[in-house]
Amino acid sequence: MRAISFECEILRSAQNDNAIYETGSNQRDRQLTEMKTLLPTLLALFLAAQLVTAGNAIEFSADTTEFTGEGVVYRRLTFKEDKQTISYLPPQGWNCTLIGKNLHLRPVDKNFAAAEIEAISLPAPAPFNDETIAALSEQVVNAAPPGSGSPTLLKQERNPVLLNNNQSFEVLASYRLLGDTFQRSVLFVNTPTNQIVFKLTARKTDFDALYRAFRCSVLSWEWHEPTVATAGQ
Numbered sequence: 001m002r003a004i005s006f007e008c009e010i011l012r013s014a015q016n017d018n019a020i021y022e023t024g025s026n027q028r029d030r031q032l033t034e035m036k037t038l039l040p041t042l043l044a045l046f047l048a049a050q051l052v053t054a055g056n057a058i059e060f061s062a063d064t065t066e067f068t069g070e071g072v073v074y075r076r077l078t079f080k081e082d083k084q085t086i087s088y089l090p091p092q093g094w095n096c097t098l099i100g101k102n103l104h105l106r107p108v109d110k111n112f113a114a115a116e117i118e119a120i121s122l123p124a125p126a127p128f129n130d131e132t133i134a135a136l137s138e139q140v141v142n143a144a145p146p147g148s149g150s151p152t153l154l155k156q157e158r159n160p161v162l163l164n165n166n167q168s169f170e171v172l173a174s175y176r177l178l179g180d181t182f183q184r185s186v187l188f189v190n191t192p193t194n195q196i197v198f199k200l201t202a203r204k205t206d207f208d209a210l211y212r213a214f215r216c217s218v219l220s221w222e223w224h225e226p227t228v229a230t231a232g233q
Contacts, residue, residue, distance in 0.1 A: 057081075057101070057119050057120070057121045057194060058079050058080070058081045058086065058119035058194060058196070059079060059080040059081070059101075060077075060079050060098055060101065060102065060103040060117065060119070061077060061078060061079060061080075061098065061103075062077070062096040062097055062098040062103060063077070063078075064076065064077055064090070064096065065078070074089055074092075075089065075090060075092075076088070076089055077089075077090060077096065077103075081119075081193075081194070081223070082193075083225075083226045084223050084224060084225060084226065085223075085224045085226075086221065086222065086223055086224070087220070087221075087222050087224065088217070088220055088221050088222075089217055089220035090105055090217055091105065091107070091213040091214055091216070091217045092213075093107060093108055093109065094106060094107050094108065094115070094213075095108060101118075101119075102116055102117065102118045103116065103117040103118075104116050105117075105214075107210060107213075110202065110203075110206050110210065112180075112182070112202065112203055113200075113201065113202035113203065113206055113210055114200075114201055114202075115198070115199060115200045115201075115210075115214050116197075116198075116199045117196070117197070117198055117199075118196070118197040118199070119194045119195070119196050119197075120194060120195045120197065121193065121194055122190065122191075122192075122193055122194055122195055125190070125192045126190050126195065127167065127190070128158060128167055128168075128169045128188070128190065132169075133156065133158075133169060136169060136171060136186075136188060137153055137156055137171050140153075140171040140173050140184065140186045141153050141171075141173050143184075144173070144175040144177075144184075145175070145177060147177065148175040148176060148177040148182075149175065149176045149177075150174075150175060150176045151173060151174075151175045152173060152174045152175070153171070153172075153173050154172040154173055154174055154183070155170070155171070155172035156169070156170070156171055156172075157169070157170045160187070161187070161189070161215075161218060161219060163189050163196075163218075163219075163221050164191075164222075164223055166189050166190060166191045167189075167190050168187060168188060168189045168190070169187075169188045170185060170186065170187045170188070171185070171186045171188075172184070172185050173186075174204065180203055180204075181203070181204040182201060182202065182203055182204065182207075183201070183202065183203075183204050183207040184199065184200065184201045185198075185199070185200045185211060185214075186198070186199045187199075187218065198214070198218050200214045
């Protein structure tokens with residue numbers, strides 16, 4: 001009887017251990033299932049946090065409005081950056097088109113000439129140190145179109161313009177394509193949340209005049225704080 005009782009106790013103990021093992025296994029399975037269920041939500045929250053950390057990219061628009069100043073009719077573009085708006089006057093006689101998220105501009109009377117404005121979100125303010133300047137210069141020179149030759153760095157300049165007191169850096173490069181020489185200016189402007197890139201490419205024979213027109217338009221770039229309604233309005 002004692003032997004039988006001892007065996008029964010061993011059997012009950014083994015059953016209890018098996019029940020504990022099954023309970024732990026079930027708990028782990030449930031935890032894995034819950035983690036798999038929550039993973040998409042956690043991933044979405046992580047990406048949203050990253051976007052907030054990286055700042056708000058500028059929302060460009062190619063819709064122009066006209067206004068008159070001193071008898072001259074101008075066109076104005078309005079962009080959005082978080083709660084702020086940005087006004088920009090494109091060069092007179094240039095067509096404006098939104099391609100993807102970037103603004104593209106083309107002078108109507110010049111072939112093989114184009115400008116582009118792009119905004120890249122920055123996770124943190126980025127000064128133009130020596131390392132950054134070297135990397136950006138190399139990037140511009142290496143961005144010559146396929147089939148082109150003789151890419152050449154012509155000029156580097158710190159802070160050629162200060163938009164709202166934000167630092168800037170400009171690279172001027174050239175390359176040969178289809179038997180002609182082209183020049184490209186790329187102006188980088190770093191704000192606390194975005195890097196704004198103003199790019200102009202044209203034949204060397206057309207470049208200087210188009211460069212002046214495009215630079216004047218860049219200087220019209222202006223941020224506007226949201227209007228706060230006063231009491232009683």
